[in-house]
Amino acid sequence: MERIFWEAVEENPIIAAVKNMEDLEKCCSLSDIHVVFILFGDICSIADIVQKVKEAGKIAMIHVDLIGGLSTREIAVEFLKNNTEADGIITTKPALVRKARELSMYTVLRYFLLDSMAYENILSQQHSVHPDFIEVLPGAMPKVIHRLCAEIKVPVIAGGLITDKESVMGALTAGATAVSSTNHKVWNL
Structure with missing residues (x-):
């Protein structure tokens, strides 16, 4: 039975973000990790990468902006839906979130909180885009x-700069639903 994204995050708020095959193998071997953010690959390898995640019984979320050979247009989301078993996408592009939602995929809209303008963009876009989750980077800013x-x-x-238990607890205590990290030590907390 397929695990639902919300339930998986509720069960374990630590999301493994993988940027290479070594990371992928490691997170797939960890029973406590339920959601995987795929931050690498290309159009030739992404289906196999997703298949490994799915075979491990985990939710596969592809960061569409980072997949080599894909455009930043909606057709890229259709390609992923039709050619992989991905559960959803991560992107910085609101139009791709809308397309993924049309295709019944889970969505994470990623923001880089660099300044007050970026913060205001989150507030204004939340009403028009409707992602399942918003990911903010860097994640080691509990006050923000x-x-x-x-x-x-x-x-x-x-997400971003989540490197130890203190940063995990700081983000979760501040109200984050989950944290994403490429740090193997964090995956084992």
Whole structure:
């Protein structure tokens, strides 16, 4: 039976973000990891990468912006839906989130919180884009995450610079629903 994204995050709020085959093999061997953010691959390898994640019984979320050979247009989401077993996408592009939602895929809209303008973009776009989750980077900003979680209705995933138990707990205590990390030590917390 396929695990639902929300339930998987609720069961374990630590998401493994993988950037190479070594990371993929490691996270697939960990029974406590339920969601995998795929941050690597190309149009020739992505189906096999997703298949490994699915065979391990995990939810496969592809960061569509990072897959070599894919455009940043909606057709890329259709390609992933039709040619892989991916459960959903991660992207910085609102149009791709809309397309993925049309195709009944899970969606994570990623933002880089560099300044107050980026923060304001989150507040304004949450009403028009409707992703399942918003991921904010860097995630090691509990004060900002707390403020953001109080102002938006979309669950927040904190990612980037999540390197230890302290940063995980800081993000979760501030209101993040989950954290994503490429750090193997964090996956084992």
